Amino acid sequence: MPNIPDSKIDMRISSNQIEAIFRDVSKKRYKKAVDFSSLNGELSKLRTGGCLSYKHLKMIADPNIWPFENWWRWPDRRQIRADLKKTKDLFIGLDGLSDIHEERIEEENRIFSILYSIFKHIELVSITLRFVDEKNFAIYSPPVVNAVNSQRGYSYSREYLNYLREIRKYKSIYELEKAAYVDMFFWAIEVEKEREGILELFHRKITKYIRNSAIRGIVNNDVFKKRDIEKARFYLDIEDLNTAAKWAACAIEYAIREKCNRLGIHLGREGRIRTLGGLISNCPGLIAQKKERIVELRNLAAHPSGHEFSLDEVRFLIDQTEAVEAII
Numbered sequence: 001m002p003n004i005p006d007s008k009i010d011m012r013i014s015s016n017q018i019e020a021i022f023r024d025v026s027k028k029r030y031k032k033a034v035d036f037s038s039l040n041g042e043l044s045k046l047r048t049g050g051c052l053s054y055k056h057l058k059m060i061a062d063p064n065i066w067p068f069e070n071w072w073r074w075p076d077r078r079q080i081r082a083d084l085k086k087t088k089d090l091f092i093g094l095d096g097l098s099d100i101h102e103e104r105i106e107e108e109n110r111i112f113s114i115l116y117s118i119f120k121h122i123e124l125v126s127i128t129l130r131f132v133d134e135k136n137f138a139i140y141s142p143p144v145v146n147a148v149n150s151q152r153g154y155s156y157s158r159e160y161l162n163y164l165r166e167i168r169k170y171k172s173i174y175e176l177e178k179a180a181y182v183d184m185f186f187w188a189i190e191v192e193k194e195r196e197g198i199l200e201l202f203h204r205k206i207t208k209y210i211r212n213s214a215i216r217g218i219v220n221n222d223v224f225k226k227r228d229i230e231k232a233r234f235y236l237d238i239e240d241l242n243t244a245a246k247w248a249a250c251a252i253e254y255a256i257r258e259k260c261n262r263l264g265i266h267l268g269r270e271g272r273i274r275t276l277g278g279l280i281s282n283c284p285g286l287i288a289q290k291k292e293r294i295v296e297l298r299n300l301a302a303h304p305s306g307h308e309f310s311l312d313e314v315r316f317l318i319d320q321t322e323a324v325e326a327i328i
Contacts, residue, residue, distance in 0.1 A: 015177050022184040025192050026066070034066045036131070036180075043131035047094050052087040052128065054080075060131060072124060083118045090114060094133050101168050102257070104136070105161050112157045122156045126163075130180055138167045138183035143190035148182075149226075169228070172302070173246040228254065229321050236314055245309040248317035249301035252294060255324040294320055 026034035039060060046052060054077045061068040074080075090111055097104045115125040126140035138144070140163055148166040153159030170182045226234070228251035235244035297317055300307040 015181060018176075018181045018185050021188050025188040029191060030067055036065065036134075039065065039131045040134050043128075044133065046087075046091045046132050049089050049092050052084055052090070054084065057128075060127060072121070072127070074124065075119065080118050086114050086118065091132050094136065097136075101165050108161065108164075109157050112160060116156060122160055125156075126160060130183070134180035135178045136168075137164065138179045141183070141187065144183050144186045147186040147190050169250050173243065173250070175304075227251070229318065229325075232314070232318055232321075236311075236318065241309045241311060241314050244314045245297070245301045245317060248314060248321060249298045252317055252321040252324065253298060253302075255321050259324055290320060 023033040023035060026032075039062075042059060043056060046056075054074075057074045061072075061074060063069065093107060094111075097107060111129070112125055115128055116122070119125055119128070123140050126137065129137040130139045140160055144167075145163060148163070148170065150159075150163040150166045153162050164179070167179050167182045170176070170186075171179050176182060228247050232244045232248035232251055235241075235247060293316065297309075297313055299305075301309070301317075
């Protein structure tokens with residue numbers, strides 16, 4: 001792969017690039033390029049109201065779009081005709097939900113439970129949600145679950161929400177427009193790990209420092225399957241400080257949530273603590289001044305800010321994550 005001057009590297013990855021990769025890999029695999037655009041447009045209308053119908057399900061399963069029936073089958077129309085009425089206006093509140101994963105899951109769990117009662121299959125539920133709201137949902141499929149190293153759950157709902165947490169991390173950290181693009185991108189990587197075009201594009205996205213041997217290590221899941229704090233250390237080692245900071249912010253947020261949950265301190269719309277900053281302030285075992293710094297750096301990493309992270313800032317987030325994990 002040619003050495004590309006840093007000034008020429010576009011660190012963003014566009015929807016057009018991901019869609020082109022997805023079409024190319026799917027065409028090679030299925031002899032026909034997969035294009036979901038018609039489904040996205042039709043199913044997304046349900047966010048303004050209406051009922052999921054069997055006509056919608058047949059559209060999703062259209063063999064002219066993708067080989068859906070190679071892996072899945074919808075229940076017979078007669079089995080679920082009455083139950084589909086439960087979906088009337090079910091998706092109408094999705095556009096009003098927070099972009100923060102933990103603030104969405106109560107409502108998403110309710111929606112998932114209704115859909116699961118109809119389809120009895122986690123992947124069919126995820127497929128439905130992906131086409132209703134591609135910005136926030138992705139298809140739960142073994143190749144992508146494997147790629148992002150999603151945790152198993154005590155229920156199918158929790159398992160899908162765990163998966164979405166990982167998908168949304170990548171969406172945020174790599175500044176992608178839609179969760180569905182994460183699904184499509186990782187599926188393409190898993191299907192064709194050695195495809196040079198994917199590797200170069202991924203190289204340009206994640207860092208301007210590493211070279212081909214390191215890229216292959218990443219794509220072969222040496223990094224993807226590690227914990228967030230280990231991803232942060234990896235990017236720190238290769239001097240991609242902004243990406244390291246984003247993964248470290250994910251890691252410390254998760255560690256603090258876990259510690260506080262075990263102590264009965266919960267974050268939620270109805271709870272005493274309404275913000276992550278409030279949760280951090282109430283987390284035992286951290287010095288007050290460090291709590292303020294954690295909140296500041298976490299917010300800079302989690303939201304578009306234009307901040308260029310320093311080595312000391314990244315090391316601080318990593319050190320504080322390890323301190324919280326040590327007392328969990």
